[in-house]
Amino acid sequence: MAETQGAIGSSSRSEMIAQDDNLFYLHHSDIPSACLVSQPLTGDNYETWRRAMTMALLAKNKMSFVDGSLPKPTSPASLVISWERCNNMVISWLLNAIHKPLMPTVVYAKEAAFVWKELKIRFTQSNAPRLYQIQQQIINCKQGQSPISIYYTRIKGLWDEYDAYVTPPVCDCGAIKKLTEIQERDKLIQFLMSLNESYGPIRSQILLMEPMPDTPRLMPYWFKNKDSESFIFHFSLTLSLRQLP
Structure with missing residues (x-):
């Protein structure tokens, strides 16, 4: 009995995987009125919209319908019908994710x-103007009256957007690792520079650390320890324990 149930369960999982791999598979929740992204395309947010839409389409295994890698088949008829059904569904999703004033240019598209x-x-523009804006926003990003968590969320969002625009070089040497370490160090310095002066003692101690930690590893200690001495003690202790054999 147990063996039979196990065989049935294994068969069901195999069928589910096969469905997920099928480019023409549509789940019962996939409907034309679905909105796949939280923010519609307005024009100036194209890059962030494209990234969000790409992730949504990849999750639904429908990216091939927009990147041109799955052209319309000519036969058999059943395959043509399946392609047209999925193509129309993806068009509906795209239209739902576009600000209404922008729709007239694409609403009659067949593919x-x-x-x-x-x-x-x-809507694709040169990256330079946006990179300039992001750098300016990073420079002007200050903690102010915000809690550490809110300030970190703001500046990290700017870092992530900047990284999305900049394609790192590809190589098998150790230069990429070193470059990443330099970038993380620069982010930490940017983060520390815009903290309120009340965090001056913590900032000074962190800058004296060797090697300097990256910002994500520091964040839990900001939240748990309110004064500089306990912050430095607990963080230094954690680093020491990690270095033990």
Whole structure:
């Protein structure tokens, strides 16, 4: 009996995996009125919209309908029907994720790949202006009256957006690791520079650490320890324990 139930369970899992791998599979929750992203495309948010939409389409295994890697088949008829059904579904998702004033240019498109390409041509701009804006925002990002958690969330969002625009070089040497360490050090310095002066003692102690820690590893200690001495003690102790064999 147990063996039979195990065989049935294994068969069901195999069927589910097969469905997920099927580019033409649509779940019963996949409906034309679904909105896959929280913020619609307005024009100036194209890069963040494209990233969010790409993740959503990849999750639904439908990215191939917009990137041109799955053109419309010519036969058999059943495959053509399946492709058209999925293509129309993806078009509906794209239209639902676009601000209404922008829809007239793509609403009559017959293929999702055309909509995707049209939006890219229309709204893709040089990265330099946006990188300039992000750098300015990072410089002007101060803690002010905000708690550490809110301040860190703001500046980390700017770091992540900047990194999304900049493609790192690819190599097998150790230079990439060193470059990453330098970038993390620079982020930590940016974070510390804009803290309130009440965190001056903590900032001074962190800058004296060798090697300097990265910002994410520091965050739990900001929340648990309110004064500089307990912060430095607990963080230094943790680093020492991690270095033990």
